[in-house]
Amino acid sequence: MNREGKWFALNSLIYGVVIVALAAMMVYALRRQERRRREAPGPAGMSEYRTDLPIDECMDRLRAHSEADAFQYTCERQPDGGYLLHLTLHQPTRQPLDTLYTLRMEQGRQTVVTLMFVREAFGYGEPVFRQDVMDGFMADKLEAKRTV
Numbered sequence: 001m002n003r004e005g006k007w008f009a010l011n012s013l014i015y016g017v018v019i020v021a022l023a024a025m026m027v028y029a030l031r032r033q034e035r036r037r038r039e040a041p042g043p044a045g046m047s048e049y050r051t052d053l054p055i056d057e058c059m060d061r062l063r064a065h066s067e068a069d070a071f072q073y074t075c076e077r078q079p080d081g082g083y084l085l086h087l088t089l090h091q092p093t094r095q096p097l098d099t100l101y102t103l104r105m106e107q108g109r110q111t112v113v114t115l116m117f118v119r120e121a122f123g124y125g126e127p128v129f130r131q132d133v134m135d136g137f138m139a140d141k142l143e144a145k146r147t148v
Contacts, residue, residue, distance in 0.1 A: 045126075047134060049113040049144035055105050058113065058142050070137045075103065085115070087129065087137075097128045113144055 051058065062075045071087040078084055083103040090096045100118040105111055115134070117127050127134075131146075138144040 051144035
């Protein structure tokens with residue numbers, strides 16, 4: 001191989017290594033950004049609702065299940081004072097959808113109900129229920145309107 005051929009082969013090898021390194025850095029940066037986005041509370045991870053009902057009335061309504069509820073659900077008290085809300089949506093010909101939320105309530109002039117996404121039963125990183133479905137459930141159950 002002559003001198004120009006060796007130089008061309010060396011340059012090609014260097015460019016190839018640089019391109020692979022840049023692609024690896026981009027993949028790493030995108031994964032890191034996605035992980036941060038999923039860990040941070042935001043529209044997909046947290047929703048805040050306000051209702052004029054007192055906390056006791058909210059809890060009574062959550063304990064009272066009806067056929068009109070959009071979901072089948074359980075609401076269990078946790079040691080930290082919050083509640084674990086397990087929502088299940090049964091679909092006629094498909095597998096049921098399950099999602100877990102942490103539910104917190106704060107009394108003030110209005111009761112503030114905060115839902116924080118924990119996880120979806122099949123490992124999805126975001127809730128499987130559309131925001132409008134959750135808004136409708138909270139409006140029907142607690143007469144609450146979403147603020148965040």
